[in-house]
Amino acid sequence: MQAYDFINNLIPPLKVTDNAKKALAWMEEIRINVLPVVDDGEFKGLVTDDLIYTVNNPNLEIGKMETESLACFVYQDKHIYDVLRVASEHHSNMVAVLDRDLRYLGVITMEDAIAAFTDSLSIQAQGAVVVLSMFMTDYSMYEISRVIESENAKILSSFITVDPLDDSKIKVTLKLDKVELRHIKATLERFGYRIIDHYQEENEPDREQDRIGNLLRFLDI
Incomplete structure (x- = not known):
């Protein structure tokens, strides 16, 4: 039941050089309202569609936005319980997974975490x-x-x-x-x-x- 086992590989990370228009296009394609932001393997936080709409500049690079929930992550060897706890603390539908060197590995959605939690109980x-x-x-x-x-x-x-x-x-x-x-x-x-x-x-x-x-x-x- 470690976090690494529940990473959703269908959700790609945004680069800091990607723009807001690309982020919204990806969100619409995979039907999600939040995406992780990664710079050279380093987790830089989450960006939401609300943030992008508030900025209202489709050509603005993601790296120039104030991303959210920089601390919304768990280490890869943490239990799925910790994923739910961190998501609740940050009021987020997504939690990043990092290795012990703080390198980004992927994300877990709350849908996946709840399904895993349900099975464990x-x-x-x-x-x-x-x-x-x-x-x-x-x-x-x-x-x-x-x-x-x-x-x-x-x-x-x-x-x-x-x-x-x-x-x-x-x-x-x-x-x-x-x-x-x-x-x-x-x-x-x-x-x-x-x-x-x-x-x-x-x-x-x-x-x-x-x-x-x-x-x-x-x-x-």
């Missing part, structure tokens, strides 16, 4: 989702797993978020390998776990699933 696997609320001091994945496995179920993946209403509490979102939650919920509650939400899927193996929709539901966005 077993979103496409058949099963239900349960969300627990607890104090951070009470959190133990070992204990939670032990309770769930006592019902012959497995945790496929988990995700932890801080409760926005109480920073001493967390929400633990679990993707399980079982569709039926009735007995699992009862056992969790018997052991003192508070269930604040759950998503129980239909047991239809051939049903199409919306990858991005399931991801957002899993992350409780």
Whole structure:
């Protein structure tokens, strides 16, 4: 799940000597609104169509514009989680990938990153989702797993978020390998776990699933 594995080779970098007209033409061709700028292997930031329209000079060289998000990059050996984090911090739909010598290697789009993130969380696997609320001091994945496995179920993946209403509490979102939650919920509650939400899927193996929709539901966005 390293960043290098998800570089999108269909997105070319702009040179500092390219002009605004060429940048817009490339954006229209590949249907994207942002492109990386590279000068002799050095990442110089991102240029957006909004910036180009604001400058309003089709012949102006990219190198003479104030590019954005110079720090919007990850090293090639970073996890896909870091790609999503950097994209969120810079409010960008694209993140550059550099080697440890700061040489430009390519970019990852958020569409590609979300698809990879979804796969890592077993979103496409058949099963239900349960969300627990607890104090951070009470959190133990070992204990939670032990309770769930006592019902012959497995945790496929988990995700932890801080409760926005109480920073001493967390929400633990679990993707399980079982569709039926009735007995699992009862056992969790018997052991003192508070269930604040759950998503129980239909047991239809051939049903199409919306990858991005399931991801957002899993992350409780």
